[in-house]
Amino acid sequence: MDVSLRPVHPSDLPVFFRHMSDPESHRMAAFTAEDPTDRVHFDAHWKRVSATPGVVTRTVLTDGDVVGHVAVYGEPAEREVTYVIDRFFWGRGIATAALRILLEEVAERPLFARAAADNTGSVRVLEKCGFEVVRGERGYANARGEEIDELVLRLAG
Incomplete structure (x- = not known):
């Protein structure tokens, strides 16, 4: 599979919303919006993200199809990466390839990431x-309705 990144287009947002509101994806991500089906909140979030200086967001394409997004955000010295890949494409190396491409583009270090401790993937x-x-x-973790263990990388x- 050919994995590539490009700037986020407004037409990508309905696809991202579908990815982020998928129940299994939502549960695995754990630290998510309180209501993943709230499109108004989702749109407001992306409007803020798009207007925030220094935030780098990219659409992940596999063989030309939108399969997720990756981003770097946050204050200097505390910048974090995040990504969401369509559950149908999990386990195929797409998230790893997309994150590697983003890390080549964003040279600043250190960068941080957070993951639910049980999200081994x-x-x-x-x-x-x-x-x-x-x-x-x-x-x-909003997606699980309880406090859980998280790893900081x-x-x-």
Whole structure:
């Protein structure tokens, strides 16, 4: 599969909304919007993201089809990566390839990432891209309705 990134187009947002409101994807991500089916909240979030200086968002394409998005956001010295890939494409190396491409584009380091401790697929993606676990935390996961263990990972420069 050919994985590539491009700037986010407004026409990508309905696809992202579908990805992010998928119940299994929502549960695995854990630290999500309170109501993943709230399109008004989703649109407001993306409007803020698009208007925030320094935020880098990219659409993930596989063989030309929109399959997710990757981003870097946050304050200097605390910048984080995030990504969402359509559940149909999990386990195919797409998230790893997309994140590697983004990391080539965004040269600043360190970068951080967070993942639910039991989301082994996401932790594996981050580790393949050079991130290392630096600590564990507990936090309230909207998608699960309870406090869960979370890993904080760091990509050093």
